[in-house]
Amino acid sequence: MKKIAFIGLGIMGKSMARNVMKKGYELNIYARTRSKVSDLEQEGAVFYETIPACVKDADAVITIVGYPKDVEEVYFGENGILQNAKQGTYVIDMTTSSPKIAEKIDREAKERGLHALDAPVTGGDTGAKAGTLSILVGGAKEDYESCLPLFEAMGNNINYEGAAGAGQNTKLANQIMIAGTISGLCEALSYAKAKGLDLQTLLDSVATGAAGSRQLDTLAPRILKGDFAPGFFIKHFIKDMKLAASEAKSEELELNVLERVLDNYETLAEAGCEEDGTQALIKFYEKCETGKEN
The missing domain is CATH 1.10.1040.10 (N-(1-d-carboxylethyl)-l-norvaline Dehydrogenase; domain 2)
Structure with a gap:
């Protein structure tokens, strides 16, 4: 796993993305307003104008957006993550969202040959900056284990909670x-x-x-x-x-x-x-x- 796509670069997400880069991962980013992530570009992230372009060659896609409706918007539909990620990609939603949406993402991901994890975090802005977040992971255990090094770039208390939705x-x-x-x-x-x-x-x-x-x-x-x-x-x-x-x-x-x-x-x-x-x-x-x- 080398290339990570990151969608959702707010108070929490920007610091998390920065810590992913510090661990040597290549980073693709997408944001509605490019100027808000210009600092990440200057630090080496590659900006894309659309979600499909951002995720198409990524080994893992991380999302941490605002609301459940935003999760549905970025994952589903013609321009969503599930439609455009390559087979074998890990799709990791770190938004605090609905367990039912996590289960839906998991079902559709499996149909498309993708690996889905729901992995919300706790620790606030200070934990995001320091890379000391607690990460609560639901999904297949083997997928959790495969993504553990990536989670370790962002947190230090990382736990497998159970099947899809358990993280939420x-x-x-x-x-x-x-x-x-x-x-x-x-x-x-x-x-x-x-x-x-x-x-x-x-x-x-x-x-x-x-x-x-x-x-x-x-x-x-x-x-x-x-x-x-x-x-x-x-x-x-x-x-x-x-x-x-x-x-x-x-x-x-x-x-x-x-x-x-x-x-x-x-x-x-x-x-x-x-x-x-x-x-x-x-x-x-x-x-x-x-x-x-x-």
Whole structure:
């Protein structure tokens, strides 16, 4: 495996693509707006104007796009990946998307002599830059093993989760955990502020105890600085939580915390905060503190 096609070069994807190049892979890239990936071109990536041209001679195709509808757009149809990749190509969707779409890609890939994996990631923008992402892989185990060196270019906690769709289901479970954690962090900070505690001292005191978490380490300092720049967009987290809620409903599960956190984030999105990072959930509680409707 030498040549990789990469589609989806946003906050996460661009850093992941850069790390793939650093490991010596040749890189084809496609983006709707060429100027946004000019830095990757300068570093050696080859830009293509269309998806068919980008993927036709690749040994593996990696996608990490925004929404399930974007996954369907780049994979299916006359100009999609499945129609234009050569036989034997590995097609790896690293978007957080629908398990059902992952299963559909897997079925159609097999019909065309392709190898499909769903491999969503967690670790945020910092993990993408550092090449320390957790990668959650579903599909045939032999395909996972074949792609392991490629995954190792982007992450350091790489696990095989099971058949097609299992990677996506694992990521949705991860997002359910994160939803509760971020909400708990924001509620704790709101409580501490109301009680007159020094918030930095609070964080220093609990960070290494039972309340410690990656979310606390990453997001709490940003909250204290009023830094709401996105490491992960609210709009994308809402998409993930909606996917999880839909899958839970299909299993007749009641996930009350997930539903409440989703509702709170949707309130913020309606207020114009959908382009903020997930740490901006604190704004919901600040409205509560001032007595404004939320």
